[in-house]
Amino acid sequence: RLATSIRDLQKHYVLKSETVKALRGVSFDVPEGDYVAIMGPSGSGKSTLLNLLGCLDKPTKGSLMLGDDDIATMSDDELAEIRSERIGFVFQSYNLIQQLSVVENIQVPLYYQGNIGAKERARSIELAERVGLGDRLDHRPTQLSGGQQQRVAIARSLVNDPYFVLADEPTGNLDSVTTEEILTIFDQLNEEGRTIILVTHEDFVAARAKRVVRLKDGKLHKDEINDEDSRKA
Numbered sequence: 001r002l003a004t005s006i007r008d009l010q011k012h013y014v015l016k017s018e019t020v021k022a023l024r025g026v027s028f029d030v031p032e033g034d035y036v037a038i039m040g041p042s043g044s045g046k047s048t049l050l051n052l053l054g055c056l057d058k059p060t061k062g063s064l065m066l067g068d069d070d071i072a073t074m075s076d077d078e079l080a081e082i083r084s085e086r087i088g089f090v091f092q093s094y095n096l097i098q099q100l101s102v103v104e105n106i107q108v109p110l111y112y113q114g115n116i117g118a119k120e121r122a123r124s125i126e127l128a129e130r131v132g133l134g135d136r137l138d139h140r141p142t143q144l145s146g147g148q149q150q151r152v153a154i155a156r157s158l159v160n161d162p163y164f165v166l167a168d169e170p171t172g173n174l175d176s177v178t179t180e181e182i183l184t185i186f187d188q189l190n191e192e193g194r195t196i197i198l199v200t201h202e203d204f205v206a207a208r209a210k211r212v213v214r215l216k217d218g219k220l221h222k223d224e225i226n227d228e229d230s231r232k233a
């Protein structure tokens with residue numbers, strides 16, 4: 001869990017007759033323990049930034065440092081390794097494997113590193129308990145509510161002790177009560193020192209973060225610290 005540093009980050013998509021400049025030079029740091037909400041209108045570059053942070057794609061120009069690793073200089077294999085070992089992903093649609101139990105879903109990122117032994121299983125159970133699913137270890141996703149499925153996804157995102165948890169509209173499919181429960185889990189994780197980077201279009205979700213980074217036309221439009229009192233409200 002090390003600091004992330006973005007410098008003059010650019011991403012251009014080359015189409016047949018034109019180049020789309022999705023990110024036009026974005027710079028900011030994400031220190032360990034930060035909680036960042038990324039906002040901005042459709043087309044402003046949020047997904048592009050998220051893909052770069054998630055090591056799913058490489059920058060056209062600029063640098064993205066995850067700790068000491070500069071992702072711009074890495075091979076696809078190295079990026080895949082960083083992705084599976086050092087980044088936690090939480091998606092709007094949970095992305096759980098339906099055939100696997102809660103514990104098995106939480107363990108999925110560990111399969112990339114080889115065999116799963118008692119230690120790994122114990123860690124997965126501990127994480128299930130951590131998100132309030134200690135009594136649902138052998139349930140399949142279809143036996144769980146949406147909020148419970150998203151808790152499984154959050155536990156899965158933590159299993160490799162990632163640099164940060166990257167969450168893409170994590171409450172987009174949830175009702176307001178369940179949304180509150182999930183946001184409370186993020187609050188707790190962050191209070192424990194976990195770094196969270198979340199994309200949302202909801203102001204009340206962004207208000208829970210420590211900081212809101214707004215993109216506009218591929219550039220950083222605003223980078224504001226949330227008032228501590230309004231966060232807790």
Ligand code: ADP
Nearest residue numbers: 013020022040041042043044045046047048049
């Ligand atoms: P947001 O997530 O904020 O809606 P995106 O990052 O998806 O923004 O898109 C930023 C710009 O880059 C848009 O103009 C979009 O059309 C373009 N874009 C995104 N992905 C691609 C792609 N794979 N190929 C070409 N253009 C893309």
Ligand code: ADP
Nearest residue numbers: 132136143144145146147148149151177178181
């Ligand atoms: P969450 O907020 O975690 O998504 P819910 O508020 O939907 O969960 O459910 C709270 C508790 O009630 C959970 O432990 C869940 O398993 C249980 N539960 C939810 N729906 C049902 C149901 N139809 N029958 C029995 N138990 C349920």
